[in-house]
Amino acid sequence: MKIEQLTAKILTENPNMDNYQLAIAVSKRTDELLNGAQSKLNIDPKSIKAADLAIMEIAQGLVRVQGFVDIEK
Numbered sequence: 044m045k046i047e048q049l050t051a052k053i054l055t056e057n058p059n060m061d062n063y064q065l066a067i068a069v070s071k072r073t074d075e076l077l078n079g080a081q082s083k084l085n086i087d088p089k090s091i092k093a094a095d096l097a098i099m100e101i102a103q104g105l106v107r108v109q110g111f112v113d114i115e116k
Contacts, residue, residue, distance in 0.1 A: 046095055049102040060108065065101075068108040072097035 044052075053065060060068075076082065076093040083105035088096060100106040 044102075046098055049098050053098070053102050057108070064108070068101060068106075069094060069097045072100065072106055 050065065054060060054062070073093045073096075076088060076096060082088050082096055083100050084096065084103070086096060086099075097106070101108060
C-alpha cells in the first residue's frame with residue numbers, strides 16, 4: 044500500500060486525529076527508529092525509510108498514538 048493510502052487509513056480510523064497530530068506521531072516514532080528502537084514489523088529497517096516504517100507501524104496499529112486530547116472551547 045502506498046504511504047498516501049496508509050496516511051488516509053490512519054486518519055479515517057482515528058477521527059479525532061488531524062494531519063498535524065499524525066505528523067508529530069510519525070516524527071516521534073521515526074526518531075525512535077533512528078535511535079535504535081526495534082521495528083514492530085518483520086522488515087529490515089535498513090531497507091526502508093524510517094518515516095515510511097513509522098507510518099506502516101501506526102497504520103497497522105502496532106504503535107499506539109496517545110496524548111492527544113480535544114480541548115473544549
